[in-house]
Amino acid sequence: MTDKRILLCLAHMSETGEEMKFVKEAFDTNWVVPLGPNVNGFEADLEAFVNNNEVGLELNKRVVALSSGTAAVHLALLACGVGPGDEVMVQSFTFCASSHPVTYLGATPVFVDSEPETWNMDPALLDEAISDRVAKTGRKPKAIVPVYLYGMPARIDEIMAVARKWDIPVVEDAAEGFGSRYHGQVVGTFGDYGVLSFNGNKMITTSGGGALICPDEAAWRRIMWLATQAREAYPYYQHEAIGYNYRMSNICAGIGRGQMTILDEHIAHHRRIAAMYSDAFKAMDGITFHSEAEGMESNYWLSTILLDEGLRVVGEDAAYAEAVQGAVGGAAGVVHGGGAAHTDCEPSRNVEAMRLALDRCGVESRPLWKPMHRQPVYKNAPAYVNGVSESLFKRGLCLPSGPMVTDEDVARVIEAIKGAIER
Numbered sequence: 001m002t003d004k005r006i007l008l009c010l011a012h013m014s015e016t017g018e019e020m021k022f023v024k025e026a027f028d029t030n031w032v033v034p035l036g037p038n039v040n041g042f043e044a045d046l047e048a049f050v051n052n053n054e055v056g057l058e059l060n061k062r063v064v065a066l067s068s069g070t071a072a073v074h075l076a077l078l079a080c081g082v083g084p085g086d087e088v089m090v091q092s093f094t095f096c097a098s099s100h101p102v103t104y105l106g107a108t109p110v111f112v113d114s115e116p117e118t119w120n121m122d123p124a125l126l127d128e129a130i131s132d133r134v135a136k137t138g139r140k141p142k143a144i145v146p147v148y149l150y151g152m153p154a155r156i157d158e159i160m161a162v163a164r165k166w167d168i169p170v171v172e173d174a175a176e177g178f179g180s181r182y183h184g185q186v187v188g189t190f191g192d193y194g195v196l197s198f199n200g201n202k203m204i205t206t207s208g209g210g211a212l213i214c215p216d217e218a219a220w221r222r223i224m225w226l227a228t229q230a231r232e233a234y235p236y237y238q239h240e241a242i243g244y245n246y247r248m249s250n251i252c253a254g255i256g257r258g259q260m261t262i263l264d265e266h267i268a269h270h271r272r273i274a275a276m277y278s279d280a281f282k283a284m285d286g287i288t289f290h291s292e293a294e295g296m297e298s299n300y301w302l303s304t305i306l307l308d309e310g311l312r313v314v315g316e317d318a319a320y321a322e323a324v325q326g327a328v329g330g331a332a333g334v335v336h337g338g339g340a341a342h343t344d345c346e347p348s349r350n351v352e353a354m355r356l357a358l359d360r361c362g363v364e365s366r367p368l369w370k371p372m373h374r375q376p377v378y379k380n381a382p383a384y385v386n387g388v389s390e391s392l393f394k395r396g397l398c399l400p401s402g403p404m405v406t407d408e409d410v411a412r413v414i415e416a417i418k419g420a421i422e423r
């Protein structure tokens with residue numbers, strides 16, 4: 001038994017220190033600013049990666065490196081013309097950064113539930129929801145935001161067909177899906193814009209950062225301008241539009257350039273871990289591993305499982321016995337709200353008991369994203385719901401999946417899960 005705590009997805013640097021070489025070069029040449037050779041080089045690497053596909057498509061997508069994936073969502077929506085009073089169709093089953101930027105722009109997210117196979121936006125429900133919004137408001141939504149949850153490709157061809165039918169632009173939130181493919185094409189390159197995140201826990205990291213995949217040169221130029229405070233071409237600061245300070249730092253981009261050398265390795269690692277879990281859970285009653293569908297190649301950013309309702313887990317009586325005491329997230333120890341052990345929508349008792357049992361074994365796990373339409377902050381947002389995401393949220397857990405997770409770690413996680421099931 002080792003003391004090592006097995007975490008969900010930790011940053012992992014190249015063995016050869018490529019990241020440090022690019023960062024050192026930035027220091028040596030005094031490019032310690034949010035622009036420079038590493039930013040340009042990282043963008044070129046990203047473009048080469050996303051444009052490369054197995055179906056011979058000439059994509060010519062352009063990429064802008066930004067300070068976060070959230071900034072990428074924000075700028076993409078802005079480029080789609082989203083403004084005060086507009087509506088945007090957003091996948092409900094997601095992290096809050098898919099929908100919060102809609103509200104930054106004074107618009108309203110309209111949440112669309114998932115289909116059970118990929119856990120991503122249900123194309124038929126999307127179509128119905130748009131039809132209903134048009135009937136109710138007399139206006140079309142300004143954009144559609146599908147998400148690649150945990151890296152799993154969405155039914156993007158069907159979503160694109162709905163988008164084309166209504167002539168609404170698509171912003172693919174591929175923050176978790178970097179390197180996943182749908183019929184050989186990298187996700188994030190199907191819609192008008194594609195969002196990537198390089199946060200510390202993602203497929204590759206720049207410590208914090210993101211990028212926006214743009215459809216063409218003109219869109220790229222506009223995003224680049226908006227991301228750099230929208231300056232007009234004068235020797236002094238002339239502003240005729242509101243811009244943002246969203247360009248990536250040249251130091252962070254140095255890390256990104258190094259990380260690009262091991263992206264394929266990371267994807268292969270996540271997929272291998274997923275295959276190990278998948279094999280193990282095939283033989284375990286009451287636990288279902290979430291697998292990719294036909295024609296889809298997930299990066300398996302996080303491997304996820306569902307617990308059957310009837311599965312009994314040790315310590316269920318003690319699940320939710322105590323409210324969370326400490327800080328959550330990265331807010332430097334700042335505790336906000338909380339105090340109560342329950343909300344009106346939470347993972348089932350057996351899921352929380354499993355999380356606690358794994359924690360006692362030194363294994364980090366995490367509930368699935370709580371659907372946005374069940375978040376108090378969005379209680380007034382319209383939602384088109386079929387029960388899928390709420391049911392998944394109540395039954396699911398994310399398991400350790402990152403490049404720092406070894407084969408032995410996976411075996412330990414599986415043993416810990418087995419050990420937590422009541423016989």
Ligand SMILES: Cc1ncc(COP(=O)(O)O)c(C=O)c1O
Pocket residue numbers: 067068069070071094095097098147173175176196197198199208209210
């Ligand atoms: C689905 C999704 N969208 C957007 C983001 C935002 O990315 P970032 O953290 O880089 O702002 C994240 C991750 O953090 C995410 O998981």
